[in-house]
Amino acid sequence: MDFLSADSLPWLHGAQQRLRASNSAQRLPHSLLLLSAPGLGAEQLANWITALALCESLRSRPCGVCASCQLLRSDSHPDSHVVRLEEDAHQIKVDQVRELIESLSLKSYRGGYKVGVIEGAESLNANGANAFLKTLEEPTANTVLMMIARPSHRLPATIASRCLRLTLSPPPTEVAIAWLMAHAEPHAAEPHAAARQSWHAALGLAGGAPLLALELDAAGVAGLDTEMQESLRQLSAGSVDVTLLADRWMKSDPQLRITWLENWITQRVHASLGAAPSHQSAEPVCLPAALLKPKIRALFELLDAARELRRLASTGMNQQLALEALLLGGRTALAN
Numbered sequence: 001m002d003f004l005s006a007d008s009l010p011w012l013h014g015a016q017q018r019l020r021a022s023n024s025a026q027r028l029p030h031s032l033l034l035l036s037a038p039g040l041g042a043e044q045l046a047n048w049i050t051a052l053a054l055c056e057s058l059r060s061r062p063c064g065v066c067a068s069c070q071l072l073r074s075d076s077h078p079d080s081h082v083v084r085l086e087e088d089a090h091q092i093k094v095d096q097v098r099e100l101i102e103s104l105s106l107k108s109y110r111g112g113y114k115v116g117v118i119e120g121a122e123s124l125n126a127n128g129a130n131a132f133l134k135t136l137e138e139p140t141a142n143t144v145l146m147m148i149a150r151p152s153h154r155l156p157a158t159i160a161s162r163c164l165r166l167t168l169s170p171p172p173t174e175v176a177i178a179w180l181m182a183h184a185e186p187h188a189a190e191p192h193a194a195a196r197q198s199w200h201a202a203l204g205l206a207g208g209a210p211l212l213a214l215e216l217d218a219a220g221v222a223g224l225d226t227e228m229q230e231s232l233r234q235l236s237a238g239s240v241d242v243t244l245l246a247d248r249w250m251k252s253d254p255q256l257r258i259t260w261l262e263n264w265i266t267q268r269v270h271a272s273l274g275a276a277p278s279h280q281s282a283e284p285v286c287l288p289a290a291l292l293k294p295k296i297r298a299l300f301e302l303l304d305a306a307r308e309l310r311r312l313a314s315t316g317m318n319q320q321l322a323l324e325a326l327l328l329g330g331r332t333a334l335a336n
């Protein structure tokens, strides 16, 4: 388990400081819900909290060198348990949760805390969630439970209300870009300013999440950004055939394009609502439709269509037809 890399993610430092203070005061929360979009390092933070709880050093924790830290680093600490989606599975199995609960009900092997983490808690089914709820209701002593879920996911209120909530937000763009410039392999041919611009586009596509942006090919993304803006301009001017456009998008990087489109619409929604531009998903969807101006309502519908399009990708259904419908229906809303 890698728990030291959290230290290199500056946007986690605030949370780390608070948790370190809680730990020093022997008040580490016994259940913690980490709400985070992908690519913000929630897993690294959960690992770090695990190490914070289990480290046996008397000085700065986690120390990384004590017996407990070494066991963690080699993934063999008997008091640390992680549950995540198994490969090719769509849900976390209830047996995985039961196994976790059983392990946590035992005495601590090393006489300290026991830590259980559920990564991707949105993949818990109702049975798994219920099994877990019992543990939350009757926590055993010296146990830390953590769940990581996406902010948009609605965990059962009975679960969420029993956890201390910690929401990770994307860092300010400048912080993210500085971090990316320092951590990515530099493109040899790319001058500094161009690199910044590329990372800017990659960050936009990654919803502001630096670790996700790092996985994207920044230079390629910058080109895509320019091309997509131009396509939308042509679309709203009526100077491009929708079928041809949809066909072209489906033939190269369709998933990136759909994500780009979703982010772009989200930014338009925020701009229309007068909110500061944000990478967060547009959650004011819960506003009553009647209160929304027609223009904003059209954007929300478009956003729903874009999300549906992304969902379709995993079903193997015909995305091109759905994309054509979105582009046709969105022509007016996409125009200024």
Ligand SMILES: [Zn+2]
Pocket (backbone or CB within 6 Å): 054, 055, 056, 057, 062, 063, 064, 065, 066, 067, 068, 069
């Ligand atoms: Zn240690």
